[in-house]
Amino acid sequence: MTLPLPIVGETNPKLRAAGAYLQHAATEAVTNFPNAFPPQRTEVPQPMDANDRKQIMGFFTDTTLCIGCKACEVACKQWNQLPADGNNFTGHSYDNTGHVSATTWRHVAFKEKMAEETQDGVSTSRWLMMSDVCKHCESAPCQHACPTGAIIYNQFGDVYVQNDICNGCGYCVVACPFGVIGRADTPHDDGHAHKCTLCMDRQEDGLTPACAKSCPTASIQFGPIDDLRAAARQREKDLHGRGNDKAYLYGCDSVGDYGPLNAFFVLEDHPNEYNLPVNPPQPFKGQTKRYLAGLAVGAALTAVGALLFGDTKRGGRRG
Amino acid sequence: MAEDRKDFQSDAPWASAMSHRPDPNRVGSLQMPAQKIVFDRPPAIPPNPAVSTAAIVPAKGNAKASDPDLPREKEPAYYDVPMLKKPLWKWEIATYFFLGGMSTGAHLLGRAAARFGDGGDVTKMAAYLSFLSILPGPPLLIHDLGDPKRFHHMLRVWKPSSPMNLGTWAIMAYSGAATSEVVRQYLNDREAHLKPRERNALNKLVNNGTLLLVQDAVGAPMALLVASYTGVLLSTTSNPLWSKNPWLGPLFTASAISSGAEGIMLLLDAKRKGSPADPASHRVLRTVDTLAHGVELACMAGFSTYAGEKAHTLHEGKMKGWHRASLAGIIGSEVAKYAPLPRMLKKPQRVLSNLLGLFGGFALRWSMVMGGIEAAKDPRTTRLVSDPAHTPSA
Known part of the structure; x- marks a missing residue:
């Protein structure tokens, strides 16, 4: 099954390519609709028992x-x-x-x-x-x-x-x-x-x-x-x-x-x-700290903005 | 069942036919070591002074990959084949990092202005800017992956240990908030064209306090997460330039806030001739922008100190130009902002300052993402990343 090509892409080759892509994507989505999800594994490997x-x-x-x-x-x-x-x-x-x-x-x-x-x-x-x-x-x-x-x-x-x-x-x-x-x-x-x-x-x-x-x-x-x-x-x-x-x-x-x-x-x-590393780093160590640092900087700068915006409001009211 | 297969329950039809074949490489049947040495251990052979053992290290302890006493070409290496694979992320990712950052910065500042200040034009421009700049995000990511279905695969699991997965969920939630904000803004902008009854409905349904509270309760934390996860994503890799660098998250977040402020200021200037309509709000954005630039410079200094020689590509290598461009953009933006110029030139001055700032933000992402590729191509830096002297393990 193929859906009709969108009419926008008839003349211009670039638009035509874009239209063909849309057509492909739409066809994929429609034909697979109820199952447009990744295939489920029939045999899921059993997770390892850490104690065994x-x-x-x-x-x-x-x-x-x-x-x-x-x-x-x-x-x-x-x-x-x-x-x-x-x-x-x-x-x-x-x-x-x-x-x-x-x-x-x-x-x-x-x-x-x-x-x-x-x-x-x-x-x-x-x-x-x-x-x-x-x-x-x-x-x-x-x-x-x-x-x-x-x-x-x-x-x-x-x-x-x-x-x-x-x-x-x-x-x-x-x-x-x-x-x-x-x-x-x-x-x-x-x-x-x-x-x-x-x-x-x-x-x-x-x-x-x-x-x-x-x-x-x-x-x-x-x-x-x-x-x-x-x-x-x-x-x-x-x-x-x-x-x-x-x-x-x-x-x-x-x-x-x-x-x-x-x-x-x-x-x-x-x-x-x-070609083996001497002390291979585990990059996921300390991940939370790095998140917190980023979030804290963002929150602090936004808070400064909020405070200053608050000042303009009060100033406006006074004036 | 032969001795070597006793641990295995095979239901393969040919398993019994194969069971007579001993497997010499399976421990248990081989009984390594085969030889039982009866005599005492002979005295260890003293090291031969003619053979340099300087490069030979024991398995344990803090062995160094780069001995400062050894010349560069004598350092232990495997023919200078890079130890690590180079990142597969290209221009799409750098562009997305920049646009996504600008979007979240604008959203945060716009909502702060609406909640704590007068809102007005700042909130309006922020709403449109944050929506329009997050819009290319998913297409860029899908283009990088090569197939729309592949983007969807990231949404089949909730796996916060992976910054990419967490980030994808955060973008989903954040873009919901950004869309809600832009729809509300658009309807409010059209208020003049509405009939009184429609206006009432608008105020009841769209400018609803509860709705706004929910939108901000989701939108603000998610915007912060989208702004900062990109840096954390890069730092949770083994790439020499990025690996475990604690400054990347704050650096990208500060850059997101400054790009957002600059984007809003540019739109405000584009909207109106002459001086800004609301100079007080404009001044707030200027101040936040300056503060964010200060944090960025501090984070860049911290980044370079932490990365040390691993940031070779930024300081002396191929990405030197882009790295300098990002610094020039940030510093130039501040210089242009505060330079004493005649009143007539104030507007071109503001525009120039904001454009320089945006360029600096883009050059920052570009130099970081592309610098990772260059760093992984350099065999020496790929060895340094596993050297405790260059990457502390905590």
Whole structure:
């Protein structure tokens, strides 16, 4: 069904385009009228029970084991049917993806640390490789920011974007302190925000997420978050025991303004070397104070105006 | 069920067929660490002085992203790829921030004049200005989102933790008040053309004290919220320029009040030749405008102090021009306002002052919104935002 084109747009091409738009909008509204609302989900994910820590699933990415094969990146793209990012050449070692994005939910970072010095005749040059992913924060700024309620915590305690509700406002994109979530903006895309779902669909069927499944060195591990933390602490101890005293856990305990992250890492260098923030800020902390400051300034200026207007009235009466 | 799947109840038809396959990457089956080291922990290898460990920090503690002792190019970084995504908000948002601010400022001042002063032309101009400048708001936001339905998605939930959601509801309530005000004003302006009976009905129904009380009880707080939420919205992001900056809310609110006052004064001057009809009210607007400009300058100083190096784009980078323009607009407006000029030039002087003030308000929003994009493009500032030395965590 198509409504008639408004007559104003017959001659002028600009008016014509505007008319066509109005026609489209009106048609949409009329045809969908009783249901001109966002589709209701038939299966609403059950909210996580905060006390049942066993339900929370996460990733532990051990960068000391990463060999940079990018199997996780490929497996993620295949399972989630993500489009290619184009044939880019960054010149940054073997990393031509650059960063986690709306269409790249696992990203393998390659850092060549070239050193001129040698230690006992052996070069100290080394590679840093890390498979980066959404951190699934327990108090996620993207979730706080989302104005439509599209971003939720699902039954596995992970941060999940419901794409039928997302409206592409882009607030989550700027809210994330890790630069993870992105909006798919090319003409072929839907213009919605996308990020790692921690393979919620696979988890519902009791399967391991695609990236962890495909990792050949068990650098990416998946499981209940408490088990993962225990394993990670043991792994750190072992690494130190073997003399790798640079290794440390990132996100296993609180980091910056955040509590423990649900996807955490063993790193061997400064977090910024992996493009991870040192102390990620939680921008929603202190939000109320900032509201109050703004409201107070506005109210004070209006009150001054009101007082002065009151004076003019009295002055007028006297005169 | 295999050991690694015992926690899961799968009803997938092929689940039993898959259960024989162990999953090496699932903790529990893998039993990390596999090796049981029996011998004592060997002594830690002493750090090699030839290898610089200056950049290596432990996981805990207040590690710094920017060590002042390190040269810029030696700072730890990932090939200078920006750590954060750049904002997707463009000219629509900057324009909406300005127009929405002007609308709320005009509404607040107009209602204050009506309630506490004589009302008159100030209230009249404020009613039309606040309605006309909030009118493009929703279309601008919808243009930014790309689809009218998407604007509606924000109204399917009440989620005050999100400034964007709260702001959308506040705009809805506020535009109701602004519309009620403009309809009332329009009917009152046409009073002369009405018959006596219609006039009575008008006074009973439209100039109804209860109605006005409800309108102000909703309209004034919502106008304050619409004026201030935009700054809070920007500050609740991880963008280097905006993140957690406590001065953004007051800055945008003060700018809203000053733009509102300037808009009303311009309309008052446009309406009448020569001196304003009600010089006393005009003077009140001038004073409020000056005070608001003072607050704005103070907030801008506070903003720059808080942001520090993260505001690189405003002070030395691409948005330097717009930032200076906003300062020039605010200061120029005050200079133009109080410059001693001959009586003949008083009106051009007022118009110039108000135009400069409005331009300053627009340049402020533009430099802040577009500056966020520039700041997120700069890899160094994206690292500084997570540096406790540059962004205190409280």
